Amino acid sequence: xxxxxxxxxxxxxxxxxxxxxxxxxxxxxxxxxxxxxxxxxxxxxxxxxxxxxxxxxxxxxxxxxxxxxxxxxxxxxxxxxxxxxxxxxxxxxxxxxxxxxxxxxxxxxxxxxxxxxxxxxxxxxxxxxxxxxxxxxxxxxxxxxxxxxxxxxxxxxxxxxxxxxxxxxxxxxxxxxxxxxxxxxxxxxxxxxxxxxxxxxxxxxxxxxxxxxxxxxxxxxxxxxxxxxxxxxxxxxxxxxxxxxxxxxxxxxxxxxxxxxxxxxxxxxxxxxxxxxxxxxxxxxxxxxxxxxxxxxxxxxxxxxxxxxxxxxxxxxxxxxxxxxxxxxxxxxxxxxxxxxxxxxxxxxxxxxxxxxxxxxxxxxxxxxxxxxxxxxxxxxxxxxxxxxxxxxxxxxxxxxxxxxxxxxxxxxxxxxxxxxxxxxxxxxxxxxxxxxxxxxxxxxxxxxxxxxxxxxxxxxxxxxxxxxxxxxxxxxxxxxxxxxxxxxxxxxxxxxxxxxxxxxxxxxxxxxxxxxxxxxxxxxxxxxxxxxxxxxxxxxxxxxxxxxxxxxxxxxxxxxxxxxxxxxxxxxxxxxxxxxxxxxxxxxxxxxxxxxxxxxxxxxxxxxxxxxxxxxxxxxxxxxxxxxxxxxxxxxxxxxxxxxxxxxxxxxxxxx
Amino acid sequence: xxxxxxxxxxxxxxxxxxxxxxxxxxxxxxxxxxxxxxxxxxxxxxxxxxxxxxxxxxxxxxxxxxxxxxxxxxxxxxxxxxxxxxxxxxxxxxxxxxxxxxxxxxxxxxxxxxxxxxxxxxxxxxxxxxxxxxxxxxxxxxxxxxxxxxxxxxxxxxxxxxxxxxxxxxxxxxxxxxxxxxxxxxxxxxxxx
Numbered sequence: 001x002x003x004x005x006x007x008x009x010x011x012x013x014x015x016x017x018x019x020x021x022x023x024x025x026x027x028x029x030x031x032x033x034x035x036x037x038x039x040x041x042x043x044x045x046x047x048x049x050x051x052x053x054x055x056x057x058x059x060x061x062x063x064x065x066x067x068x069x070x071x072x073x074x075x076x077x078x079x080x081x082x083x084x085x086x087x088x089x090x091x092x093x094x095x096x097x098x099x100x101x102x103x104x105x106x107x108x109x110x111x112x113x114x115x116x117x118x119x120x121x122x123x124x125x126x127x128x129x130x131x132x133x134x135x136x137x138x139x140x141x142x143x144x145x146x147x148x149x150x151x152x153x154x155x156x157x158x159x160x161x162x163x164x165x166x167x168x169x170x171x172x173x174x175x176x177x178x179x180x181x182x183x184x185x186x187x188x189x190x191x192x193x194x195x196x197x198x199x200x201x202x203x204x205x206x207x208x209x210x211x212x213x214x215x216x217x218x219x220x221x222x223x224x225x226x227x228x229x230x231x232x233x234x235x236x237x238x239x240x241x242x243x244x245x246x247x248x249x250x251x252x253x254x255x256x257x258x259x260x261x262x263x264x265x266x267x268x269x270x271x272x273x274x275x276x277x278x279x280x281x282x283x284x285x286x287x288x289x290x291x292x293x294x295x296x297x298x299x300x301x302x303x304x305x306x307x308x309x310x311x312x313x314x315x316x317x318x319x320x321x322x323x324x325x326x327x328x329x330x331x332x333x334x335x336x337x338x339x340x341x342x343x344x345x346x347x348x349x350x351x352x353x354x355x356x357x358x359x360x361x362x363x364x365x366x367x368x369x370x371x372x373x374x375x376x377x378x379x380x381x382x383x384x385x386x387x388x389x390x391x392x393x394x395x396x397x398x399x400x401x402x403x404x405x406x407x408x409x410x411x412x413x414x415x416x417x418x419x420x421x422x423x424x425x426x427x428x429x430x431x432x433x434x435x436x437x438x439x440x441x442x443x444x445x446x447x448x449x450x451x452x453x454x455x456x457x458x459x460x461x462x463x464x465x466x467x468x469x470x471x472x473x474x475x476x477x478x479x480x481x482x483x484x485x486x487x488x489x490x491x492x493x494x495x496x497x498x499x500x501x502x503x504x505x506x507x508x509x510x511x512x513x514x515x516x517x518x519x520x521x522x523x524x525x526x527x528x529x530x531x532x533x534x535x536x537x538x539x540x541x542x543x544x545x546x547x548x549x550x551x552x553x554x555x556x557x558x559x560x561x562x563x564x565x566x567x568x569x570x571x572x573x574x575x576x577x578x579x580x581x582x583x584x585x586x587x588x589x590x591x592x593x594x595x596x597x598x599x600x601x602x603x604x605x606x607x608x609x610x611x612x613x614x615x616x617x618x619x620x621x622x623x624x625x626x627x628x629x630x631x632x633x634x635x636x637x638x639x640x641x642x643x644x645x646x647x648x649x650x651x652x653x654x655x656x657x
Numbered sequence: 658x659x660x661x662x663x664x665x666x667x668x669x670x671x672x673x674x675x676x677x678x679x680x681x682x683x684x685x686x687x688x689x690x691x692x693x694x695x696x697x698x699x700x701x702x703x704x705x706x707x708x709x710x711x712x713x714x715x716x717x718x719x720x721x722x723x724x725x726x727x728x729x730x731x732x733x734x735x736x737x738x739x740x741x742x743x744x745x746x747x748x749x750x751x752x753x754x755x756x757x758x759x760x761x762x763x764x765x766x767x768x769x770x771x772x773x774x775x776x777x778x779x780x781x782x783x784x785x786x787x788x789x790x791x792x793x794x795x796x797x798x799x800x801x802x803x804x805x806x807x808x809x810x811x812x813x814x815x816x817x818x819x820x821x822x823x824x825x826x827x828x829x830x831x832x833x834x835x836x837x838x839x840x841x842x843x844x845x846x847x848x849x850x
Contacts, residue, residue, distance in 0.1 A: 349765075390780070
């Protein structure tokens with residue numbers, strides 16, 4: 001994925017590489033390749049030019065790609081701090097290059113001259129190129145080289161490092177490619193003379209580098225916020241393949257099939273083909289999601305809007321007054337004066353973020369006496385109770401899509417994400433999509449030093465005593481075959497992320513398969529076999545098993561379950577297939593599926609495909625695994641689409657041929 | 658029974674023959690074949706009991722299900738966290754007076770948008786146990802014991818039932834006549850002992 005930072009960084013690196021031609025090594029290379037063998041061996045010279053170029057690019061990739069990988073080993077913690085430091089370094093280097101300050105620290109070394117005499121020219125030039133491409137083995141001709149090294153380390157992106165390195169290597173090779181073949185001719189000799197006698201050209205290149213570094217610094221400052229938002233986001237809202245979310249402490253974002261863009265406001269919501277968000281004291285409703293003529297609705301001046309929902313005809317608003325009274329009401333988009341009050345509470349937080357589809361609005365309401373999910377038909381005013389508990393249970397964070405109800409049910413032992421329909425009578429048949437242990441501190445039901453018995457009612461089957469789970473489920477969204485749920489680390493809601501769960505055909509298996517914690521603990525036996533069927537006229541294989549895969553692409557985490565781990569004795573690799581594969585179907589017929597092959601080095605590991613909802617996350621590409629191979633571990637992409645992820649066979653690995 | 662025991666004790670304390678009785682009372686009465694009388698008239702050793710699950714609870718009736726494990730309740734029967742007596746809701750989250758979940762410092766917990774997390778039901782441990790198990794239950798009688806330096810009130814959660822929470826036959830315990838103990842709770846007083 002070519003980001004602005006990568007593009008600007010690559011141009012800066014290219015210029016920094018070219019500026020390297022003004023070094024003793026740079027001149028030596030032009031002369032070595034251009035004159036060492038004379039016209040009689042011109043073919044060899046062309047070959048040497050090619051090996052030099054390859055060597056330079058390889059060296060650049062090794063240095064800057066290696067730094068990026070090294071930075072990645074530090075993990076994603078303190079990414080903002082690292083971006084800030086890299087940005088500061090870029091700015092300082094930009095200032096130094098703009099002013100043409102003497103390079104420091106300088107590396108006063110040259111490539112070994114003897115190679116020119118003892119090796120075939122193409123080999124020597126390949127090695128020369130490698131040394132020059134490495135960047136820090138010989139003279140450094142601009143502060144940009146140092147700055148780009150720092151940015152590569154901080155970027156935590158192998159793609160960034162590789163691209164920067166390749167651009168730097170190409171930059172080092174360009175002057176050689178430009179002048180060396182013409183050396184011996186008048187124009188060639190003149191070009192080399194100009195190079196040697198015109199330091200202003202070098203200083204001009206350094207000023208170009210300064211401009212590039214300044215742009216990098218600006219992008220890093222922006223991407224610091226972006227990265228925070230991309231990794232830490234909440235309040236998903238989905239409709240028709242588009243998704244919006246809210247950066248934690250920042251702005252809203254919109255992701256469609258064609259683009260991802262920051263919105264000029266907060267609290268985005270999608271529904272009925274419309275996009276709504278809060279901009280200052282105005283609620284903007286954009287028909288068609290990206291309409292150029294959005295409607296503006298004034299938010300109440302005496303209250304703070306803190307949640308929105310939108311459908312084709314209704315806008316639902318939750319706000320809180322200065323005195324702490326929370327209200328939920330709906331506005332007709334056809335007749336904005338038509339306002340329907342839904343519910344209020346003197347306890348902030350009692351009313352959930354609303355969800356609306358057509359004229360049906362749904363919300364949860366909880367207090368110390370009961371907790372429930374309610375629906376109201378905004379056209380008729382008819383109200384229904386969808387889920388209700390007067391003890392032990394809290395219902396929260398509902399989301400609607402195509403008449404289906406996604407919601408959370410929490411009790412003292414667990415948090416569950418469930419999918420059902422808009423009827424209380426069918427609640428017992430709701431599907432458990434995700435089950436996590438409760439986060440509360442629990443004692444063992446007895447006091448130390450006393451007989452422990454008859455206290456089974458004090459225990460939880462799904463979790464041990466002690467601090468409990470580390471993740472709290474939050475706001476949700478549902479669209480087609482994709483479920484979105486935000487997950488907050490306990491005690492650190494600023495690091496909330498949005499997790500995606502595919503509703504594959506195999507996802508209807510037992511809740512146990514989707515319970516990450518319990519499966520990890522119990523390692524259930526694999527008592528199933530992949531099932532072949534026809535979906536949309538195509539052959540489909542529904543895999544099953546306890547294996548799970550999670551893939552992180554930008555802001556989103558996609559989780560795959562019902563996975564089969566198959567270890568090949570002959571190949572020594574592990575194949576993981578999770579979800580349902582519909583062969584030849586566009587977008588895998590909307591079903592979730594991922595296929596990976598994990599192998600120990602030096603064999604190559606591969607990610608064949610991953611589909612979630614209607615979206616293909618990536619095609620066939622190479623990944624780098626790490627961790628406790630082969631039964632579980634993590635991986636990152638090496639080329640093409642940038643993603644990372646993890647897999648876990650949960651103790652069940654089939655022996656394949 | 659409690660008052661009878663106190664009366665007996667008072668008589669013994671004020672009797673000039675107390676020292677004699679204390680020295681030989683148990684043996685003499687036992688020799689007379691009246692061991693039950695001995696146990697009735699002599700003070701019980703406060704530390705002689707075998708407690709199950711928590712201090713003060715004799716016999717083997719199981720704990721009432723409580724949000725955080727041990728069935729510690731407040732004076733009205735609502736759940737408290739056993740370790741520190743902090744009020745908790747039915748999910749086991751510490752809460753403030755408004756029922757909102759709070760952190761260890763008493764600050765209201767919020768979601769990623771800064772909006773307070775929703776409250777949850779907070780119900781009486783004994784009554785809710787009855788709803789869970791299909792029995793109408795309420796707190797009946799109590800017994801007090803010295804636990805950890807303070808007086809602890811053992812409160813039986815009783816109903817018209819012959820079975821207790823752990824499936825065995827239910828005992829009368831401190832329940833009102835005709836009722837049996839289904840599960841047990843306790844309330845921690847501040848009285849030193």
